[in-house]
Amino acid sequence: MDFRLTEEQEFFQKVVAxxxxxxxxxxxxxxxxxxxxxWELWREFSSLGYLGLRYPENLGGMNADKVTCMxxxxxxxxxxxxxxxxxxxxxxxGTHFLYRFGTEEIKKRCxxxxxxxxxxxxxxxxxxxxxxxxxxxxxxxxxxxxxxxxNGTKMWITNGPICDFATVLATTEPGSGxxxxxxxxxxxxxxxFSPGQIIHKMGCRGTVTGELIFDSVRxxxxxxxxxxxxxxMVYLGxxxxxxxxxxxxxxxxxxxxxxxxxLQYARKRVAFGNPIGTYQLIRAKIAEMATEIQAxxxxxxxxxxxxDQGLDCRNEAAMAKMFATEVCLKVVDEVTRIYGANGFxxxxxxxxxxxxxxxxxxxxxxxxxxxxxxxxxxxxKL
Amino acid sequence: xHIAVLVKTVPDSEARMEISDGGRGLRVDEKWExxxxxxxxxxxxxxxxxxxxxxxxTAIAYGPSYVLEGLRKAVAMGADEAVHVEGGESSWxxxxxxxxxLSQALRxxxxxxILCGRKATDDDSGQVGPMVAExxxxxxxxWASSLEWxxxxxxxxVRDLGDHKEKVRxxxxxxxxxxxxxxxxxxxxxxxxxxxxxxxxxxxxxxxxPGTENWKLLRFCEPRRRPQIRLIEGDDPGAKARELVRILRxxxxxx
Amino acid sequence: xxxxxxxxxxxKSDGKVRQASQEALSQGRSxxxxxxxxLVAIMASPLSKGNLEDLCGLADRVIALEGEGEAGxxxxxxxxxxxxxxxxxxxxxxxxxxxxxxxMPRLSVRIGVDMVSDVVGMELLDGWRLTVKRPVxxxxxxxxxxxxxxxPRLLALRPRAFARKTGSRNPTVDxxxxxxxxxxxxxxxxxxxxxxxxxxxSEARIVVSGGRGMGGPEAFSLLEExxxxxxxxxxxSRSVVxxxxxxxxxxxxxxGRSVSPDLYMAFGISGAIHHIMGMDSSKVVVAVNxxxxxxxxxxxxxxxxDDVNHILPALVEELKRRS
Numbered sequence: 026m027d028f029r030l031t032e033e034q035e036f037f038q039k040v041v042a043x044x045x046x047x048x049x050x051x052x053x054x055x056x057x058x059x060x061x062x063x064w065e066l067w068r069e070f071s072s073l074g075y076l077g078l079r080y081p082e083n084l085g086g087m088n089a090d091k092v093t094c095m096x097x098x099x100x101x102x103x104x105x106x107x108x109x110x111x112x113x114x115x116x117x118x119g120t121h122f123l124y125r126f127g128t129e130e131i132k133k134r135c136x137x138x139x140x141x142x143x144x145x146x147x148x149x150x151x152x153x154x155x156x157x158x159x160x161x162x163x164x165x166x167x168x169x170x171x172x173x174x175x176n177g178t179k180m181w182i183t184n185g186p187i188c189d190f191a192t193v194l195a196t197t198e199p200g201s202g203x204x205x206x207x208x209x210x211x212x213x214x215x216x217x218f219s220p221g222q223i224i225h226k227m228g229c230r231g232t233v234t235g236e237l238i239f240d241s242v243r244x245x246x247x248x249x250x251x252x253x254x255x256x257x258m259v260y261l262g263x264x265x266x267x268x269x270x271x272x273x274x275x276x277x278x279x280x281x282x283x284x285x286x287x288l289q290y291a292r293k294r295v296a297f298g299n300p301i302g303t304y305q306l307i308r309a310k311i312a313e314m315a316t317e318i319q320a321x322x323x324x325x326x327x328x329x330x331x332x333d334q335g336l337d338c339r340n341e342a343a344m345a346k347m348f349a350t351e352v353c354l355k356v357v358d359e360v361t362r363i364y365g366a367n368g369f370x371x372x373x374x375x376x377x378x379x380x381x382x383x384x385x386x387x388x389x390x391x392x393x394x395x396x397x398x399x400x401x402x403x404x405x406k407l
Numbered sequence: 408x409h410i411a412v413l414v415k416t417v418p419d420s421e422a423r424m425e426i427s428d429g430g431r432g433l434r435v436d437e438k439w440e441x442x443x444x445x446x447x448x449x450x451x452x453x454x455x456x457x458x459x460x461x462x463x464x465t466a467i468a469y470g471p472s473y474v475l476e477g478l479r480k481a482v483a484m485g486a487d488e489a490v491h492v493e494g495g496e497s498s499w500x501x502x503x504x505x506x507x508x509l510s511q512a513l514r515x516x517x518x519x520x521i522l523c524g525r526k527a528t529d530d531d532s533g534q535v536g537p538m539v540a541e542x543x544x545x546x547x548x549x550w551a552s553s554l555e556w557x558x559x560x561x562x563x564x565v566r567d568l569g570d571h572k573e574k575v576r577x578x579x580x581x582x583x584x585x586x587x588x589x590x591x592x593x594x595x596x597x598x599x600x601x602x603x604x605x606x607x608x609x610x611x612x613x614x615x616x617p618g619t620e621n622w623k624l625l626r627f628c629e630p631r632r633r634p635q636i637r638l639i640e641g642d643d644p645g646a647k648a649r650e651l652v653r654i655l656r657x658x659x660x661x662x
Numbered sequence: 663x664x665x666x667x668x669x670x671x672x673x674k675s676d677g678k679v680r681q682a683s684q685e686a687l688s689q690g691r692s693x694x695x696x697x698x699x700x701l702v703a704i705m706a707s708p709l710s711k712g713n714l715e716d717l718c719g720l721a722d723r724v725i726a727l728e729g730e731g732e733a734g735x736x737x738x739x740x741x742x743x744x745x746x747x748x749x750x751x752x753x754x755x756x757x758x759x760x761x762x763x764x765x766m767p768r769l770s771v772r773i774g775v776d777m778v779s780d781v782v783g784m785e786l787l788d789g790w791r792l793t794v795k796r797p798v799x800x801x802x803x804x805x806x807x808x809x810x811x812x813x814p815r816l817l818a819l820r821p822r823a824f825a826r827k828t829g830s831r832n833p834t835v836d837x838x839x840x841x842x843x844x845x846x847x848x849x850x851x852x853x854x855x856x857x858x859x860x861x862x863x864s865e866a867r868i869v870v871s872g873g874r875g876m877g878g879p880e881a882f883s884l885l886e887e888x889x890x891x892x893x894x895x896x897x898x899s900r901s902v903v904x905x906x907x908x909x910x911x912x913x914x915x916x917x918g919r920s921v922s923p924d925l926y927m928a929f930g931i932s933g934a935i936h937h938i939m940g941m942d943s944s945k946v947v948v949a950v951n952x953x954x955x956x957x958x959x960x961x962x963x964x965x966x967x968d969d970v971n972h973i974l975p976a977l978v979e980e981l982k983r984r985s
Contacts, residue, residue, distance in 0.1 A: 033604035036479050039440075040603070044594040074597035087601045293955055420916075420936060424799065433803065443917050500798075500805070502767070503776045528916055530798050532779050537767035546736070546847045547768075550760055552910070563851070567911050568760045569919070570675055570862045574852040581847070587917055588910050621776040621815075622807040625793060630804055630942065636949075638965045647966050648976035651948065652984065654964065661868075661925045661946060662892065662981075 028323070030092070037089075038096040042103075044073065049104030056105055056231035057377050062187060063108060063231060070108075071142020076116045080124055084132075085140050091267060091329035095274040102278030106381035107231030109275060114183050115139050117271060119146030121264055122192045122208045126250040131210060135190045144189035149179035149237055156181075156387065157394045159194070159258070160202035164239060166195040166209055166249075173197075173249060175209060175242040178221065186220035186235040189213045193239065197254060206257035208250040217242040228380030266332055266342035272389030273325040273342075273349035276382075280318045280349070280356040283378040287311070287360035290367075307363060314356050321349035340402055343395045350385040350392070357382045408462045408579075410452040411513055412486065413523035413535070415442040415499075416468060416477035430626035441477040443592075444524020446484070448583075450590035451554060452522050453485035459558050463487050465516055468608075469508050470494045475608060483595035483603030490516055491608040494615055499529050501620055506538030511613045513543060518580065520562075525550055525584040536584040545580045552588035666699030667749070669814075671742075671756035672717070674705060676855050679716035681865050682757030682821035689784060689824040690755050691720045696786050699752060703833065704745070706840065719829040729840025734850075735764035736843025743772045744841060751814045753792070758818035759864075766818055777816035778807060782823040782922075782943065796820075800916045800939025821864045822922040823943075861895040863912065868894030869923045869941070871914055872902060875930020875951055875970050879907035884974045885929065891981045897921065897941075899931050915940035930970040933958025950974075 030038070048070055056063050079094050080086030089097070097116075102109040123136045123146075138144040155161040164177025175195055179185070190212040198205030211218050221236030251260055288311060291302035301307045324345040331338035357379045361368030368375045386392065418424065419440035427434040441449070449466065456462040466481035468474040469492040478489040492512045498505055513521065521540075526533035533549075540547035553565040561578045567586070595603065639654070641647035656662040670690040672683040687703060694701040703721035705713065707728045717724070727741055742754070742765070756762040758780055770777040782804070783795035792809040794817065809815045856862075863869060870892065872885045882896070889896045898908035900915050914921055916936035926944035930951060931937060938961050941947070949962035952969045959965045966973055 032475075036476070036483075036604055037600055040480075040483060040595050040600045047594060072596075073594060078597060082601075085597075087597050290955075293957060293960070418799070424802065426803065433799075501776070503770060506767075506771065528800060531796075531800065531920075533763050534767040534770070534777065534779055537764060538771050541739075541768040541771035547764075548848060549764055569864065569911060570856055570860065572854045572856075573850055575848050575850050577848040587913070621810050621812060622778060622794075623810060625806040625808050627798075627803050627805050628795075630797070630801060633947070633961060633963055636959050636962050636965050638959075638967065644968055644972035645976045645979075647968060648973055648980050651964065651966065651977065652980045655925065655946075655948070656984075659946060 030096075034093050034096060037093055038100060041075065041097055041100045044070070044075075045100050045104035049101070049108060053105040053108075054374065054377070056107055058371075060225070060230040062111070062233050066108065067111070067142060070112070071115070074141070076112060076142055077140035078116060080120075080140060084124075084137060091270065091332040092326055094267075095270060095325055095329045098271050098274035099278040099281070102275040103282045104278075105231065106275070106279060106378075106384070107229045109278070110183050110229055110232040110384075111145070113271065113275070114148070115142065115146045117264075118148040118268065119184065119188075119192065122148075122250040122260065123210060125260070125263075126208075126252065127210065128247045131247065135210070135212065139190075145184050145187055146190060146192075147182055147184040147188040147237075148192040148194075149182050149185070150194050151179060151181040153178065153180055157391055159206065162194055162196050162206060163199070164193065164195040165199055166197050166207060168197070169243070171246050172243050173209060173246070175211065175239045175244065177239050179237045179239070181224065181234060182237050183232055183234050185237045186223050186233045188237075191237060192250060193237075194257060203258045204255050207254060208257050208260065209244060210248040210250055211239065211242055211244055215242050215244065227383065228377070229384050266328065266338050269342040269346040269389050270325055270328040270332070272385060273321065273328070273345040275388075276346075276349035276353040276385050277318065277321050277325060279378055279382050279385075280314070280321065280353045283357045283360040283375060283382075284314050284318060286374050286378075287314070287363045290363055301363070310359050310363060314359055317352040318356065321345075321352045324348050340399060343390070343399050346389050347392050347395050353382050353385060408459065408519050409517055410455060410462060410464045410520045410522060411516060411518035412445070412448050412452050412464060412466045412481060413509055413521065413539070414445040414449065414466050414468050414474075414477045414481050415524070415527040415529070416440070416470065416474040417442045417499075417527055417529040426627045426629070430628065431624070433627050437473070439473050439476040441480040442524050442527045442529075444526060444528075444585050444587075445477065446480070446524075446592040447587065447589050448522035448524055448585040449481045449484050449486060450592040451585060453593075454590055455556060456485065456487075459556075465490060465518075467492065467509065467512055467516065469505055469512070470498045471496055475606075478608050479603040479606050480595075482606045483599040484593055485599060489606050489608040490611055492611045492613050495617060497617060498615070499527075500624065501617075502530070502532050502534035503538060504615060504617070504620065506535045506542060508613045508615055509535070510539050510542035512611050513539065515611060520579055521545075521582040523582070523584055525586050533584075536582060540582040543580075543582075545582055546577055547582040547584065548575055548577055549584040550586045551583045552586045554583060554589060666697045667702055667751045668694040668697065668699060669702045669704055669751040669754045670721070671738075671754065671762065672703050672705035673757055673759060673761055674713065677710065677713075679705075679713055680757060680759065681826075682759060682819070684716065684718055684826050685821065685824040686755045686757050686819050687717060687720045688827040689819060690753075691827060691829060693753065693755075693784070693786060693792075694722075696789065697752060702751070704742070707837075709835065714833075714835075717833065718826070719831050720827065721833040722831055724833045724835045726835055726837050727840040728837050734843055734848070735761070735768065736848075737840050738765040738843075739768045739772060740841035740843050741838070742769055745838065746773055746814060753813065753815035753817060755817050755819060758820050762818050766816060770816055773814075775812070775814065775816060777818065779818040780820045780920075781817050782820050784817075784824075797920075797943070800936070801920070801942050802939065820920075820922060822867075861889075861893070863895045863897060863914070863919050863921050866895035866921070866923050868892045868925045868927075869897045869914070869921050869944070870894055870927045870929065871897035871899065871931060871941070872908070872929045872970075873899035873931030873937075874901050874905075875932070876902070876907075877930070877971060881971060881974070882908060884978060888927075888974065888978055888981070891978065891985070894923070894925075899937050900934075928958050928962070929974060931958050932956050933961060
C-alpha cells in the first residue's frame with residue numbers, strides 16, 4: 026500500500042499553503058474581529074482560480090481528484106475558517122448541482138462566474154423545523170404552467186444574505202418525505218427572493234450566514250436541477266461522502282492551525298525557568314494531538330481515495346468526518362489549556378479556533394445522526 | 408528573445424537543520440522551496456514574457472532530484488520549460504563548480520538574457536551569477552531592483568547598493584542578478600499549478616568535477632550563543648531608558 | 663614580491679577609502695606578519711593624501727592603478743588578472759561589498775581558483791595552512807574551510823567582522839595601468855551618492871531597527887533621531903518594508919541585509935527567524951518589545967519589556983541630556 030501523496034499532490038498542497046499563508050493568514054484575526062465579509066480578499070483569492078478545482082479544465086478548473094480536493098479544503102480552512110466556508114461553498118455544494126444538471130445557459134450565467142468568484146453561490150437545506158430531518162422540509166415548489174413557484178424560508182445559509190444564486194431544496198409533494206425532494210436554482214433579483222435575518226455566530230465569523238426568504242418565487246422549468254422529479258436525495262447521495270470527507274478535511278485544517286500555535290507557544294513560553302515544552306505534561310499533550318491529527322488525516326484521505334477509486338465509502342466518510350471533528354474539538358481545547366490565561370484572551374488565536382471548531386458538530390451531519398447511521402450499517406437489519 | 412532563469416532549491420524556513428557526521432555534514436529536513444531571490448527572477452522573466460509574447464522563459468536547476476521542486480514552482484509561476492542538470496548533494500556549497508556546470512547547460516539551452524537571484528539563502532555566497540557571466544563572456548548587472556526592457560536590444564536597470572544608487576544601460580546578451588524590489592513573486596493560479604504538477608523537466612548531463620576545488624570543507628559549527636538575557640526593570644519608561652543608557656555607556660563602553 | 667605576499671584591494675567610495683577596506687588591510691597585515699611577506703595595497707587612482715593616510719600605516723607597498731574614469735568591475739578583473747599572472751600573491755583580500763562581489767567572482771573564473779565570500783574568521787595553522795570561517799543558512803551555522811596548496815587565496819571579508827589596527831609603515835607607491843574591461847556594454851547613466859553623513863548599514867557601528875511594534879511610519883522619525891544622535895544607521899524588519907513604511911534598502915534579515923554592528927537595537931521587532939539571521943552576529947543586542955514572549959528576547963543581551971513608543975522618547979531624551 027502506498028500511503029504517500031504523489032509528488033504532484035504534494036506540490037499542489039505546497040502552492041496552496043503558500044497562497045493561504047501570504048493572503049489569508051495575515052487577515053484571519055481581523056476577519057474574525059470585524060465579522061465582515063472580506064470582499065477584497067475574496068476577489069484576490071478567487072481570481073487565482075482554485076474555486077473551480079473539482080470541475081473540468083474547460084470550465085477553468087483542474088479536474089482534481091478527491092484527495093487533492095481534501096488538501097485544498099484543509100489548507101484554506103487552516104488560514105481562516107470563516108473565509109474557508111464561503112470559498113468551499115462556491116467550490117463544492119453551492120455549484121455542484123448546476124454543474125451536474127444545469128443547462129448551458131445556467132452554466133454560463135451562474136456556474137462559470139461562481140468559479141471565478143464573480144458570483145457568490147450557496148445551497149439551502151436547513152429550515153427552522155428541519156436540520157437533520159430533511160424529509161420534514163417545508164419549503165414547497167408548486168408547478169404553475171411551465172414554471173415552478175417556491176415558497177418557504179431557509180435558515181443557517183452560508184453566504185445566504187450575499188449570494189447571487191442559490192440551490193434550494195424544496196418539496197414538490199408536501200407530506201411525502203424524501204420522495205418529494207428536489208433542487209431548484211433561484212437567482213438574486215427574482216421577485217420574492219430576499220435575504221432575511223443575519224445570524225451572529227460565535228465562530229466562523231467573516232462569512233455571512235442567515236435566512237433566505239422565498240415568497241412566491243417563480244422560476245422557469247430549467248431551474249429544476251435534476252433529470253427526474255423526486256430524485257433530490259439520490260442526487261445528494263452522489264456527493265454526500267465527499268461533503269463529509271470535506272468537513273473532515275476542514276477539521277484537520279483547524280486542528281493543524283491550533284496545533285501549530287500550541288507548539289510554538291510551548292517552545293517559547295517560559296515558566297519556572299524553562300520553556301514549558303520541556304515539561305512532560307505539555308509534551309504529552311503535544312504527542313497526543315499529533316497522533317490524533319495524523320489519524321484524522323489518514324481517515325479523511327482514505328475516504329477521499331475510495332471516492333476516487335469508485336468504491337463505496339458511506340461508512341468511511343462518516344467515520345472520517347466524525348473522528349476528525351472530535352479530534353479537532355479536543356485539539357482546540359488542549360491548545361487553549363497550553364496557553365493558560367492567554368488562551369482566554371482575544372488577542373491570541375487559540376480562542377478563535379476554539380469558537381470556530383464548534384460548527385463542525387453540525388456541518389456535514391451531526392454526530393448523533395452519523396452514529397445512528399453507522400450503527401445501523403454495522404449492526405445490520407435485525 | 409529567450410530568457411534563462413537559474414533557480415536554486417533551498418531548505419525552506421521551517422526545515423530543521425542540525426550538524427551531523429561529526430561536524431562534516433548538515434542534516435536537513437526534506438522541506439524545500441524555491442530560493443527567494445530566484446523566485447523574484449522568475450517573476451520578472453514571466454512579466455517580461457507577458458509584456459512581449461515572443462519571449463520564452465526556461466528555468467534551469469543544478470543538483471539532485473530535490474531541485475525539481477524549485478523548477479516546478481518556476482513553471483507554475485509561468486516559465487515555459489524546465490531543465491534539470493543532474494548533480495551531487497554537495498553542489499550547494501561550491502559556487503565555482505555550479506557556475507561552470509550551469510554555464511555549459513546555458514550554452515546547450517541558449518539564451519539572450521539570464522536572470523538569477525543575487526544570492527541563495529542556503530550558502531549565501533552570491534558568486535554564481537557573476538561567475539556564470541564570466542564563463543559565458545557576457546556582462547552582468549547585479550543587485551537589480553528594477554529592470555526595464557522596451558523589446559529591443561538594450562535594457563536599463565537600477566541598482567540600490569546602500570551607499571549609492573545607479574542606473575545602468577546594457578545590451579544583450581547579459582546576466583542580471585535580482586534584488587528585492589525587482590518583482591513581487593506571484594502566487595500561481597490554478598492553471599499554473601497544474602502546469603507545475605505536470606512538468607516534465609528536460610534532463611541534461613554535464614560533467615562535474617567534485618574534489619577539484621581549492622578549498623576543503625573542514626566542518627560545520629554553530630555560532631557562539633548569547634548568554635541569558637538581562638532584562639532592565641524600572642518604575643517607568645524613563646527609568647528604564649536611563650538604566651539602559653547607563654549600562655551601554657558605562658558598563659559596555661558602547662556609546 | 664610573489665610567494666608569501668598578501669594583496670588587499672582597497673575600495674574607495676566617493677574618493678574616500680572605505681572602512682571595510684581598512685578592516686581587510688588590518689587582517690592582511692596580521693597574515694603578512696605571520697607569513698613573513700609584504701602587504702600590498704591595490705587601489706584606483708587618483709591617490710589623495712587622505713587615501714594614503716587612510717591606509718593606517720599598514721601597507722608595505724601600494725599599487726596605484728592609473729586610468730580614466732571610475733574603476734568599473736570589468737576593468738578591475740582585467741587588471742588584477744594581469745597583476746596576478748605577473749606576481750602571484752599568496753592571497754588577495756578584499757572588503758565584501760557589492761562592488762567587490764562584482765569583480766572577485768569573475769576574477770575567480772579567470773584564474774580558475776575558487777574564492778570564499780563573507781569571511782568572518784581566519785586562522786593560519788602551522789604557519790602556512792589557512793582556514794576561514796563563513797556563515798551559511800543566514801548565519802545559523804558557520805562553515806570552516808581550509809585552503810589547499812595552490813593559491814592565490816581569494817577572500818571577500820564581511821564588513822565589521824575584523825578589527826581595524828594601525829601601523830607606522832610608509833609604503834612605496836608604484837603605478838600600474840588599469841586595463842580596459844571586456845566585455846564592455848554596461849553604461850552608467852546616472853549615479854546618486856547618498857547624503858553626507860549617511861551611514862551604510864553593513865558598515866555601521868550602531869544600528870537601530872524598527873518593526874511592526876513601532877505602530878506606523880511616523881514613529882520612525884524618532885528612530886531616525888536616535889540613529890543620528892548615536893551616529894548609527896536605521897534598519898527595518900521585513901514586515902515594515904513590505905508595508906511600505908521604510909525603504910527596502912533598510913531591511914535587515916534573510917532577504918535583506920546582514921549586519922554586524924557593535925550595537926544592534928531592535929524596537930518593536932518580534933524576532934522571527936528570518937530577521938534574526940540578518941543581525942545575530944551583532945556584538946551586543948538590545949531588544950525593546952511590549953510582548954514578554956517575543957522571540958527577539960531569546961537573541962538579545964539586554965531587554966526592556968515595554969511599549970517602544972514610551973521607551974524611544976525617553977531614550978532620546980536621556981541621550982540628549984547626557985551630551
